[in-house]
Amino acid sequence: MNVLRKYGLSLGFLFFLLAGWEWGARLYGKPFILPSPSGVLDRLWELKSILFISHLPATLAIVVIGLLLSLVFGVSLSVWMHKSGIARKAFFPILIASQTIPIIALAPIFVLWFGYSVWSKVAVTVLITFFPITVSTFDGLRSADSHLKEVLRVMGASKRQVFLKVELPAALPHFYSGLKVAVTLSVIGAAIGEWLGADAGLGYFSRRMMTQFDGAGVFAPIVVLSLLGVVLFWLVGLLEKMTMKWRRIQ
Template identity: 80%
Template sequence: MKRYGLSLLLVFIILFGWEIGARQYGKPFIIPSPVGVLVRLWELRDVLLLNHLPATLAVIIVGLLLSLVFGVCLSIWMHDSDIVRKAFFPIVIASQTIPVIALAPIFVLWFGYSIWGKVVVTVLITFFPITVNTFDGLRSADPHLKEVLQTMGASKRQIFFKVELPSALPHFYSGLKVAVTLSVIGAAIGEWLGADSGLGYFSRRMMTQFDGAGVFAPIVLLSLLGIILFILVGLLEKMTMKWRNEN
């Protein structure tokens, strides 16, 4: 608790200032107060938690799984082959220069209001940090240690699992922590632009009804979802990297 004391104090000050400012402004359909948002969140708890949260969570999970498979496999492939690295790495970089929010309506045209349009948006946002961080981690392996193992007759597979993979794990988890938070943003963007369910869709629907607190209520859930996913990745990192914690 002491570790996050200053952060919690800062958040409290911001929320307190927001509450006072919103009450003074007196237009909750534009700037709702934090208390008003919490009250509205409680009022909408059933429809949000039972209908829209599962839809958003499905997009996030599927998108993250695809990004993990695609990103890790591509990073290993680029690490093993200079030709693949020269061919794909510039494309990976260039993919992040395209504004995803401009592509989202196209995905709606292609996939309709199904889950796959939102999943593609999520993958485009999340695969980059996983791919680049894992690739950098594989390349950061100690070359002297690899040479020692080679002189001892170790195979390429043994070197990968004994040296390169442990070296890449910290970088991989750093990329995954970024990706899980971005996945929430990707899912919300996809739902905002074209969906019939999900927290992003519900927030947009409340905006058309000039319900300021209703707009913020699903945003609060999205923020909490991102925090929970980040914490889960941190716990998974500690469980799978006990050797690093012990050192």
């Protein structure tokens, strides 16, 4: 009952959207261009073994490696920029400029540099997920209560203690917000990298189905990619609740 109360409107809108899509696809009558949702589900069931056993692990590996690298470098850079004005002036404009370059234009360059290995796809994923993690964490660190920090300094707290007791807790909500954005973008980054150059993965399989004019086959891995993004988002939300119980109390 609580689930229906919370997600009833979303489920209702999704139902009418899928019903309209089903009706429109059947009326159009060209499934190789516009497959119906039922046709996509049938094709997904037919391809379940190859999608979930062969191609999903390849995409998931890219997502996990890319996110881990973005977390390590993004959090480290945000802390460095927070502590050093020189680092902030040097790297923050470059960080902003990196997001003005179309990812689709850089992906072929990464393929030239790294070949068809996993690292060309990881590079795309890192580039697309690095920004929200870094900027959100940096903003969170800067949002720490200055009066509370001053009180701790007066009481003799070290810089490390101020960071752990005030700045880090203040940054956590912002960090998780950026991570929620990053995990969904990581799926897009992996799919883009696979679309442009790969021999395995959900993005690669979708492109292969397109060359065969299999409309339902194109949509089937896209459904799996969407579900992967939802699961990753849910896992981040669960981790947030586990590590920030104090926020729920407030």
